[in-house]
Amino acid sequence: MAFTRIDHIGIVCHDLDATVAFYTDTFGFELIHTEDIESQGVREAILRVNGTDDGALSCLQLLTPLHEDSAVSRWLAERGPGVHHIAFGTDDVDAAAGELGRAGIRVLFDPPGTGSRGSRVTFLHPKDCHGVLTELVTLP
Amino acid sequence: MAFTRIDHIGIVCHDLDATVAFYTDTFGFELIHTEDIESQGVREAILRVNGTDDGALSCLQLLTPLHEDSAVSRWLAERGPGVHHIAFGTDDVDAAAGELGRAGIRVLFDPPGTGSRGSRVTFLHPKDCHGVLTELVTLP
Numbered sequence: 555m556a557f558t559r560i561d562h563i564g565i566v567c568h569d570l571d572a573t574v575a576f577y578t579d580t581f582g583f584e585l586i587h588t589e590d591i592e593s594q595g596v597r598e599a600i601l602r603v604n605g606t607d608d609g610a611l612s613c614l615q616l617l618t619p620l621h622e623d624s625a626v627s628r629w630l631a632e633r634g635p636g637v638h639h640i641a642f643g644t645d646d647v648d649a650a651a652g653e654l655g656r657a658g659i660r661v662l663f664d665p666p667g668t669g670s671r672g673s674r675v676t677f678l679h680p681k682d683c684h685g686v687l688t689e690l691v692t693l694p
Numbered sequence: 695m696a697f698t699r700i701d702h703i704g705i706v707c708h709d710l711d712a713t714v715a716f717y718t719d720t721f722g723f724e725l726i727h728t729e730d731i732e733s734q735g736v737r738e739a740i741l742r743v744n745g746t747d748d749g750a751l752s753c754l755q756l757l758t759p760l761h762e763d764s765a766v767s768r769w770l771a772e773r774g775p776g777v778h779h780i781a782f783g784t785d786d787v788d789a790a791a792g793e794l795g796r797a798g799i800r801v802l803f804d805p806p807g808t809g810s811r812g813s814r815v816t817f818l819h820p821k822d823c824h825g826v827l828t829e830l831v832t833l834p
Contacts, residue, residue, distance in 0.1 A: 556722055557723070559744040560815075582697060606744045607744055612752060
């Protein structure tokens with residue numbers, strides 16, 4: 555099991571278009587993807603920040619709820635906009651999920667499920683990761 | 695002005711040694727630096743995640759307060775452990791601070807000050823960055 559990059563930082567927002575405009579116009583990041591992820595009740599926008607030495611990218615993932623009863627909607631209501639999770643890239647999320655589960659960390663999707671852009675993802679419970687909701691991503 | 699990498703993700707914690715042990719033993723990241731930053735009232739531990747295509751690194755910066763009246767201590771009391779800020783790397787933080795200030799974003803240190811490892815840093819007000827406390831870093 556090896557985590558070889560910061561794959562993305564997940565940031566929740568009220569107004570996706572305005573937040574994308576901030577990161578593209580003010581910070582100069584490139585919008586490379588948008589997608590509705592119905593299974594998680596979110597619309598996402600992916601902004602490229604840099605390339606990584608495992609041959610992939612580090613990105614920002616901006617998220618806004620698609621409907622009022624999504625987990626991200628409840629998060630926004632409780633905490634307001636801001637950083638929601640961090641995601642590390644690994645070449646085998648299934649193996650990582652099994653190994654972490656055996657180490658006593660609560661793995662929220664085991665086996666992992668489908669994330670954006672056909673990736674394979676799972677999440678680790680924040681209480682088992684010192685307060686940080688942590689995602690693991692294997693690219694397709 | 696160009697932000698060329700995720701320089702680090704700043705994570706606050708109650709117990710620095712235990713949190714370092716989690717990220718090194720469970721996730722396999724390498725501890726590359728520790729430092730007390732008296733001006734900010736924090737002790738930090740830097741963990742390397744990956745190399746970046748601008749020739750630098752993306753890291754995790756674990757932070758714990760050095761005393762009870764530091765800003766990070768108040769953050770911990772209010773929100774508990776978790777992601778505190780995100781930091782982008784730039785080759786000229788002074789120019790970036792000036793440009794962003796002219797664009798109406800509140801720059802918390804202008805001119806920038808000294809961060810860990812002799813870097814030059816400033817922070818942008820989270821209310822002007824869609825809820826995200828944002829740091830800018832120029833390496834020495």
